[in-house]
Amino acid sequence: MSINNLYSQKVLEHFQHPHNMGVIKNPSGVGRVGNPVCGDLMELQIKIEKNPSADGGKDIIADAKFQTFGCGAAIATSSIMTDLIIGKTLEEAQTITNQAVIKALGGLPPVKRHCSVLAEEALAKALADYISKK
């Protein structure tokens, strides 16, 4: 029986070869959510820069990195979240919901949906952290 009965191919890809794993030197914002006692802890770091080429020079998320203690779904949602936000303006990033994360991963088992909520919360917290420090 294929493991895809448990997780989609996309989830497994991100789980085995996560994108943007690690930390950023002098991040503009940090969002740490979850708790190891609950079984998942996610830390998302973002680097905000003025977009040099774009019209009006809007702030964009130039880089994002994550570190996660958690199950396969928690690692995959963190990884895909970094993919979804890099290059986005702050306004665009703020509209990314957990549903977008689930969609980008080709679905999540119902019992793992909360991992996508965690990723959404990590992003919100990182953005709030940046805005509060500005």
Place this chain on the structure above:
Amino acid sequence: MKVYLDYAATSPVKKEVLDAMLPFLTSGFGNPSSIHEWGRIARSAIDESRQSVAKFLNCEPSEIIFTSGGTESDNLAISGLISKQFSKPHIITSAIEHHAVLNACKYLEKNNLAEVTYLKLNRDGIIDITDVKKAIKENTILVSIMYVNNEIGTVQPIREIGKMIERINELRMQNAELKTKNSKILNSELSNSKIYFHTDAVQATEYQNMNVEYLHVDMLTISGHKIGTPKGIGALYVKKGTPLMAMMHGGEQENGKRAGTENVAGIVGLAKAIDLIRIKNHELRITELRDYFINKIIKEIPATELNGSREFRSPNNVNIYFQYVEGESVLLNLDLVGIAASTGSACASSSLEPSHVITAVYHDAERAHGSIRFTLGHETTKKEIDYTVSQLKTIIRRLRKISPLKAKMDDESPK
């Protein structure tokens, strides 16, 4: 390479067991309650099987009730025990019991049918006999303590607890006599009702002493599929005179204690699996392999700890706490390289609750999330263990790299 290290979850059906069962699924299909030859063949197969199981447990054949498995046996022992004396009897059990025992107790508690004490464990996952003794009250009618824990493999002092309960029962009987002679003597600690002792021996059957007289138990649960039968067969030993009421109502099968047409092939298979344990014991080889496995992990992977007592431990159980990683992601990685194990992490359970066993022993949910159980079987080889440890090294290193907790680690090089 495919490596199955989850024998405590279930085991493959042994060839000898299947061979013994097959005739009762085909030509010998009769209903044991029928008078005709087909029925008589099935009846005699059950009789022989019952004798065989009784011999193994050192009890009378009439003291064996065949059930559908461990869960049913545990439920029957706990919910079926009758107390004529107390409207709300007291039960003592431990915090690390299997859910079949724990939830049966919680059901009685919730419905106001019993009060329950859940005993704590020491740091090694072992129950202190004096704690059991101290918990006994006037209305205590049952103590239910598992023989071998299914998660951390700890072996409980069943014989010592059994003997202690027996002494208290003797005192209670003496006291009852005194009470009838002199009504002024009253001791709230010593009522005149007997305390019965049940043990869930599902994980103990293969490697522990299963002599019920030696153990001083009144009831004992066994399950077939942990020792090489198909799923769906088990037994409950019930000592003669134990006031047990049926939970399943219907025909008069199993001496009126368990209605329903007998699982003839299953019963024959259970007896065969038990015969095989009597003939050939793999204890020494498995114990050596277990110790080799534990030592290799602890030596080669930093920040790891064994869960449960090293001394009082089942020969087939290895349960390791890998710090800074979460169990489901470890299992998933192991699965991707063909290795089967299990975890106490909430993220791998449908209830999203971490292992009640590890949290009860170590009071640390994080430890439960990072713990992996490997259980060995007859077919496990040293080569499989070597492969598993080498894969684990890579997996744990990789997951710690992703984990924000690993910053706490002073040194990532092998210790």
